[in-house]
Structure formats: structure tokens, C-alpha cells
Amino acid sequence: MAQLGFLGVLGAVLTGTFCAVGMITFWIRTNRKSVATARTLMLGAEDTITFLFDDEILVDASPLARSLLEHRGANQTHWEAFLSLLSARFPELRSQLSDLADIGKKAIRPVDDHQSWLEAEYWNGLARIKLVQHEDHPDDTIDPLTANAIENELETLRSIGEASPQLIWKQDTQGVMTWANKSYIELSEFLFPVASDAALPWPPRAVFDNVARPSGHAPVIDMHCVNPDPQEKPIWFEVTSLRRGSETIHFAVDATAVVSAKDAQRDFVQTLTKTFAHLSVGLAIFDADRRLVLFNPALGDLSHLPADFLIARPTLFSFLDRLRDNRMMPEPKNYSSWRNHMAALESAAAQGSYQETWAVPNGQTFRVTGKPHPNGAIAFLLEDISDEVSLTRKFRSQIDLGYAVINNLEAAVCVFSPSGIMVMANTAYRSLWGTEMEGVINSRDFSEESANWQEATAPSPVWVKLHDAISLGRTEASWCGSVWLDSHIEISCQYNPLPDGNHQVTFTLAEKVDSASRVVETPEFEPQRSLSV
Known part of the structure; x- marks a missing residue:
């Protein structure tokens, strides 16, 4: 049994050996055959x-x-x-x-x-x-100097293409990449890395999908983006494709900054648009050709102009003509003078000095402001101030009414502000003290008035108390004292503090003092101290 096992193993070894020898012999014969074939095919090819x-x-x-x-x-x-x-x-x-x-x-x-x-x-x-x-083909040989110059120029062009920061690559008619510069290959290797021990593929993996292949000689420019990291913003490239002969050359420039700027500009315009849409002031911007290029909804609401008219980009004079037809601006005396006024309006707005208040026939009041804009454009702001004007008129009427009531009083009344400036005085006050005032409100201050009082009266501690209350701001309760005019006419002087730090001083002839009013006894006469009034 042992001999049979040994013989079996020996047979297997011999069989394997014969097979290996046969394979080696076949490889040698095949290799010799390939070498012989190669030699046969290359016979006489040295000069071709x-x-x-x-x-x-x-x-x-x-x-x-x-x-x-x-x-x-x-x-x-x-x-x-x-x-x-x-x-x-x-x-x-x-x-x-x-x-x-x-x-x-x-x-x-x-x-x-x-x-x-x-x-x-x-x-x-x-x-x-x-x-x-062909045998008749002209001889293409050139002299060594020309060949050297051509080679140097070719080497320069190669180095420019390889060192260019742009991505440059070339494709044949079937879209297969036939050449790419270093920048393109490095980006391709970064986007599609291979194992360190693996051979780099050729052609390299395509960085962009669906790149244009122009059919004519005009370049085709489009935008492509790559995203190396999903957590970061994509990188945008502007790809220019040119057809040169039967091939297409592509140039890709990093346009991320340009795209970001456009996005920021679009967001800014959208923000401005939303802001303008919510403004209660009508906005109309006319370009250098004086055509309406931008307006907000408030302009249509205030001017009662239809949206289709505004969208049609009317000229400035067409816009103003339509306002006049709608009776949304002051009625001119005649059309020619109105046109001259509108021309002056345009000129003033371009200089940034136009502002008017329009009282329109329907009772509304508008404040119209013209402002210059870059590149020769001008902007008009239309603001409805009807409520403001109505409130101002109401306040003016109330103030006039108050002045009329004060002027009808027999007592001389004057009012000083917290800083000592006279803000009000009635007719009786001016008659009593001979104060010359251009109007009801004057810029005279307490020191001037106090000097006038003291010059016309006998010395009195009343002036000291008024100085303390008005000049020094020592506000206290109302009080009343007496002073003597021309040494024989007694005048009652009453002080009353007013809201917000204002002061009221009332002078009344003694015999006309109301017995019901609260009178503070005049302190005994003390030597008059000098007043810094």
C-alpha cells in the first residue's frame, strides 16, 4: 500500500512537470512568434x-x-x-x-x-x-534655425498651458478628452482620488458634466459648479468653450466670488423691493432718459395712476401730465407756465434742491421731494401730509385762540422758559412796561426784563425772589408781592410755576387785585442786594 501511494504522488509530480514544461514551451513559441511578427511588420519602416x-x-x-x-x-x-x-x-x-x-x-x-x-x-x-x-507632396523639411525657433515657441506655449491657473482641456469630435493642463488634472484627482499605489487614469475623470460643444466658431459661455465638500459652499466656474478645427477647447475660470456677489446683490434688491413695497411714501425713480424704471405700490395708491401705465415706463413729463389730468397736483394758471414749471422741477431735482408742498383740489396735501441718483437718474418722493397739515392748522388755531384770550386780559402777563427766555407776553404787559416787541414771541430774556422792571420801580425784595425762581431755577409754590411804580402806584406781582419748568409772572394794579386770590405778605424791606441779572 505504501508503494502504491508513493507511485501515485510520483505520477502527479511528473504530470505537473510535463504540463509546466509544455506551457513554458508554448509561451516561448508564442513570444518568438510575436517577436517575429513585429520584426516582419517593421521591416523597411526606418525612414517612415x-x-x-x-x-x-x-x-x-x-x-x-x-x-x-x-x-x-x-x-x-x-x-x-x-x-x-x-x-x-x-x-x-x-x-x-x-x-x-x-x-x-x-x-x-x-x-x-x-x-x-x-x-x-x-x-x-x-x-x-x-x-x-503622396510622392508629389512638397518637402516639409526646414532649416535648423527655424526648427529651433518653432520648438522654443512650442515649449513656451506648453509651459503657459501647464502653469495656467485656469482649467484648460481639449476634446475630440466624440467628446473624448485628448489633453488637459495641470490645474485640471489636479482638480480631477482631488474630486476623484485614487489609491496611492494605483496608476493615475487617462484621460482623467471629467470635472464638469454636459460641457457645451459649440458647432460654430462663436464661443459658448456657461456656468458649472463642483462641490468637493457637501458641508461647504460649491465652487462655481465660468466655462468658455471654443471650436478649433475638429476639436473643442475649454477654459474654466473660478467665478465663485462673482456668483456670491450676484447672490448678495439679488438678496439686497429683494430686501429693498420688500422695504419699498411696505413704505407709505410713494417712490418713483426715473433714469437718465427720464423714463420710470422703479416705483412702489404706494405711488399708485397716492397718485391714483393705474398700474399698467406705470409698468409701461412712462417719461417724466407723461407721468406729470397724467397727474395733472387726474387733478393730483396744483392746478396751473395756464399750460405753458405749467410746462416751464415742470422743466424747472426736473432741473432742481437733478441738483437735489427740489421740495414743494402740493395742495391738490381734492383737499389732500402732498410733500414732493426730488433727489439726484447715480448715472443721471432722479428720484421723486410723494408723501401724503394731509393729516400733519390738518393737525398743524388745528394747533395753530388753538395757539392763536390762546394768544387772543391772553391779550384780552387787563392784567400784564409774561411767560419765561426754563432757560429764562421770554416766550409770551400780552398787550397789557407791553403797555405797562413799555416793551417794544415785534410779535407775541420775542427773544428777550429775564435779565433784560428784570433790569427794565427795577429801573421803573422802587427797590423791592420781589425782584430777588423772581431772580431766585427764574434765573436760579429754584421753583417753588405760587406767591404774590407788591412793588411801587413811580413811588406812588402799587403793583401786585404774582409768580406761578408752569409745567415743564416754565414761569408765569402777572402784574396787576393793586386796586384791581382780586380779593379772592391768595396773596403772600411782602417781607419787610431789606437792603437791596445786587443781582446778577
Whole structure:
């Protein structure tokens, strides 16, 4: 039994060995076959532009062909570099080579060039692609100095594209990326990271979706955004797409600041719009051409102008004409003078000095203010002040009534403010003390009036008490005293404190003093002390 087990194991080992030897032999034969095929396909190709590919792997190339692939991108495969190199002349080369394995051999000619073409041949798993030029094709060789200048310029353009902070990339007719600069590749790697030990993909993952592919020569500009972090604001890019030959070149500029500014402006305009909508003051803004460009609902309510008329952007004079027709402004004496007045109104508003009160025929009163705005625009504010005017008139009437009542009193009455300024005096007061006043209210103060009193009367402690009450602010209860005019006429002087720190002084001839009034005995005469009045 042991011998049988040993023989079984030995048989398995020998079988495995024979299989391994067979596989190695098959691989060597296959490899030799591929090498032989490659040598056969590249015979006589030293002076031509010939590429030999195994799928997308470059197996061999002629010296001229290799020189054309020297400047391929760091992450670009030989196959992508080959397609990018010939895409300008053969824009649909990728799709035209997709069926080469099935056909075996084909010639690919460009649409607009009959002097050159591609000969593609597929044999034994290898694809040979050769650029053929017609015998009559002109000699394209140039002198070394010109070639050096062209190479330097090309290197400069390459460095500009690579170092540009803009995202720049190129697509062929089928939308496949054929080239991208460093900024685009870095953003793609940031948005779609790969493992540290994995090879970077080519072409890189697309940063933007549905990028425009213009059909004409005019550029197409649109906005795209990327969101690296869902918890942060997206990054906006302005993408400009240009068609150059059969390819499309895209430029993306960071426009986040511009978009944020537009959003802030839109929010600000919305805030202003809501604010204007709730204002009770009518607002009308006319541009430099004097057309209505902005108004709020209060303007229609106050002017009784229909909304369709305001929305139609009437001119300033049409707006004022309509107000006149609706009897919403003062009635002019004649139309020509009214037009001249309106022209003056426009000029004054543009200078920021226009303000008028309009008493319209229906009894309303408007305050109209004109203000200049940037770029030659002007704004008009229409405010209904009917209630304010009515209240002012009512107060004026009450004040006039009060003045009339005070002036009818036989007693001389004057009132001083908390700071000692005379704010009121009646006719009897002016007759008694000979005070010349231009009106009921004068700017004379207590010191001037007290000096006038003391000059016309005998010394009295009453003046000291008035000085303490009015000049020094020692407010106390009402009191009454007597002073002598011309040494033989007794005058009763009564002091009464008023609300808000005001003071009332009333002078009455002694024989006319009301016996019912409360009289404070005059203190005994003391030597008059000097008053700083």
C-alpha cells in the first residue's frame, strides 16, 4: 500500500512537470512568434512614420514616430498620445480604428487633405499604423534655425498651458478628452482620488458634466459648479468653450466670488423691493432718459395712476401730465407756465434742491421731494401730509385762540422758559412796561426784563425772589408781592410755576387785585442786594 501511494504522488509530480514544461514551451513559441511578427511588420519602416501597437501598448515604432511621441503628457499613454498627435488631421481616428481587428487592413484618409493618409494593418494580434504621404507632396523639411525657433515657441506655449491657473482641456469630435493642463488634472484627482499605489487614469475623470460643444466658431459661455465638500459652499466656474478645427477647447475660470456677489446683490434688491413695497411714501425713480424704471405700490395708491401705465415706463413729463389730468397736483394758471414749471422741477431735482408742498383740489396735501441718483437718474418722493397739515392748522388755531384770550386780559402777563427766555407776553404787559416787541414771541430774556422792571420801580425784595425762581431755577409754590411804580402806584406781582419748568409772572394794579386770590405778605424791606441779572 505504501508503494502504491508513493507511485501515485510520483505520477502527479511528473504530470505537473510535463504540463509546466509544455506551457513554458508554448509561451516561448508564442513570444518568438510575436517577436517575429513585429520584426516582419517593421521591416523597411526606418525612414517612415510607423507605429506598432499590441492593443493600446506601443510595441515598436520607427525613429521618426518615436520622436513625435517625446512630448506626451506625464499621465498619457502612448495610445492616447498617438491619437492626440493625429487628431487634428484625423478627427475620427479612434472610431475608425475600432474595427481594424475585424477588417484586417484599411486606409484612412482625412476629409480635407488628399496628399497623406494612414495605412492600418492588423496581423497576429498586432496593429501597424503607417503615415503615408503622396510622392508629389512638397518637402516639409526646414532649416535648423527655424526648427529651433518653432520648438522654443512650442515649449513656451506648453509651459503657459501647464502653469495656467485656469482649467484648460481639449476634446475630440466624440467628446473624448485628448489633453488637459495641470490645474485640471489636479482638480480631477482631488474630486476623484485614487489609491496611492494605483496608476493615475487617462484621460482623467471629467470635472464638469454636459460641457457645451459649440458647432460654430462663436464661443459658448456657461456656468458649472463642483462641490468637493457637501458641508461647504460649491465652487462655481465660468466655462468658455471654443471650436478649433475638429476639436473643442475649454477654459474654466473660478467665478465663485462673482456668483456670491450676484447672490448678495439679488438678496439686497429683494430686501429693498420688500422695504419699498411696505413704505407709505410713494417712490418713483426715473433714469437718465427720464423714463420710470422703479416705483412702489404706494405711488399708485397716492397718485391714483393705474398700474399698467406705470409698468409701461412712462417719461417724466407723461407721468406729470397724467397727474395733472387726474387733478393730483396744483392746478396751473395756464399750460405753458405749467410746462416751464415742470422743466424747472426736473432741473432742481437733478441738483437735489427740489421740495414743494402740493395742495391738490381734492383737499389732500402732498410733500414732493426730488433727489439726484447715480448715472443721471432722479428720484421723486410723494408723501401724503394731509393729516400733519390738518393737525398743524388745528394747533395753530388753538395757539392763536390762546394768544387772543391772553391779550384780552387787563392784567400784564409774561411767560419765561426754563432757560429764562421770554416766550409770551400780552398787550397789557407791553403797555405797562413799555416793551417794544415785534410779535407775541420775542427773544428777550429775564435779565433784560428784570433790569427794565427795577429801573421803573422802587427797590423791592420781589425782584430777588423772581431772580431766585427764574434765573436760579429754584421753583417753588405760587406767591404774590407788591412793588411801587413811580413811588406812588402799587403793583401786585404774582409768580406761578408752569409745567415743564416754565414761569408765569402777572402784574396787576393793586386796586384791581382780586380779593379772592391768595396773596403772600411782602417781607419787610431789606437792603437791596445786587443781582446778577
